[in-house]
Amino acid sequence: MPPSSTRPTSRDVAHAAGVSQAAVSLVLGDKWRGRVSETTAERVRRAARELGYRPNLAARNLRLGRTRTVLLVVPALTTEFFAGVYTGAARVAAEHGFGVVLYPSPEGIGPARPSPTTPEGRPSRAAPIPDPFASAQAALDGVIASSMAADALTAIRGDQLPLVMLDSDPEGSLGAATVNLDIAGGMRQVADHLLGLGHRRVLHLAADIPSWTFDVRARELAARLAAVPGTSLRTARAPLSIDGALTATEAALTAPGPRPTAVVCDDDKLAAGAYKALRRLGLRIPHDVSVTGVDDLGLATAIDPELTTVRLDAELFGERGMRALLAVLEGRRPQGGDIPVDLVVRGSTAPPAAP
Known part of the structure; x- marks a missing residue:
């Protein structure tokens, strides 16, 4: 020895x-x-x-021409959902000797920005803003990206690497593979739950973000409600924030016309803003207005009453995304089929009050 x-x-x-x-x-x-x-x-x-x-993995990777490093591009790190996506992806990556670099791209804006200048147009003495992924193609084996951060891919040339898209239209995806949650099925579950309780006037508090996943939510909700005679659907768009949701909900509920008896929110954070608006207006949840969300974040059980919401398994989502990328890198066909989701019924929904 x-x-x-x-x-x-x-x-x-x-x-x-x-x-x-x-x-x-x-x-x-x-x-x-x-x-x-x-x-x-x-x-x-x-x-x-x-x-x-x-x-010696470094020498082995050099021979294979691989860094065994994957980039995960998400819209933000301010929600626990994308933290869960990272956790799931990193777990599978570690099992296969890969590392995951996490890059938040708020509102899909890429990292490359020009160096600062003075008002006169001369170069500023301030340090230029570097592009941390200028050499992404040389440093990465592949990319996993959420559709909400898709615009950042061009900036980091990630669309020219082996790519798996999350939450994206499989018909028009940039990636070699697409992994989706059954978000359409989740919205159908929400609509069926409210219709079963007797709700016919619904407000959709929609995330004001151009994204396939939010388009699907709007389309499925509208289709499900339209199939039942006597229903009406109004839409209010809000930034994906509690304050934005508060303002949009308050404006929608004080507008002329019959008040909706249920508010369907694209996200739990929007639902929290809707709660604040309803209480400002002196309305009780669920006695006067029912509220639903999507995600099942920790926030869903922190608010009172606890929120009826669609549970999305973020860690499983990240796992499936990483397994799909490994399959692409190895020339295999990734696992197909959307990831099932479930409606978790809690205290924020009830039959509408009698007229």
């Missing part, structure tokens, strides 16, 4: 196992089947364990 201060090499393993270095490479690279015997493979593995041998 080599001295304890010296890291064991493949040559040491080969010597201990009585085989060639080529055989060690085949066994430890899991490419030995049909080329060396099971007995020889086990002898090599045992020698590697006893020596404490660890392959």
Whole structure:
């Protein structure tokens, strides 16, 4: 055995196992089947364990032309949903020897911006704003990106790398693969729940973000309600923030005409803003107005009454995204089918009050 201060090499393993270095490479690279015997493979593995041998991943990656690094582009880190997506993706990546670099791209804006200038147009003394992904193609093996951050891909040339899109139209996706939650099914569950309770006047508090996932929510809600005679649907758009939702909800509920008996929110954060607006107007939840959300964030059970919402499994979403990218990198077909979602019924919904 080599001295304890010296890291064991493949040559040491080969010597201990009585085989060639080529055989060690085949066994430890899991490419030995049909080329060396099971007995020889086990002898090599045992020698590697006893020596404490660890392959030089940096050298291996250099030979393969890979960095084993993946970029995950998300709209923001201010919501726990995308933190969950990262957690799921990083877990699967680690199992396969990959690392995940997380890049938040608020509102889909890419990182590349011009150097600052003075009012006269001369270069400013302030430090220029660097583009952290100017060499993305050389530094990354692939990209996973949310549709809400898709515009950033051009800025970092991520659309020219192996790419998996999350929450994106599979018909027009930029990526080699698309992974989606069954968000349409989730919105149908919301509509059916409210219709079953007897609601016929609905306000859709829609996220004011141009994105496929929010377009699907609006389309499915409208289609489901239109199928039931006597229903009406109004839409109010709001920034994806509590204050924005408060202002939009308050304006919609004080507008002329019959007041909606239910507010369907595109996101739990919007629902929290709707709660504040309803209370400002002296309306009770769910006695006067029912409220629903989407995501099932921790916020959903922190507000009172607890929120009826569509549970989206963010970690599973990230896992599936990473597995899809690994499949693309290996030339395999990724797993198909949308990830199921569930409506969690809590205290924020009830039958509408009698006229």
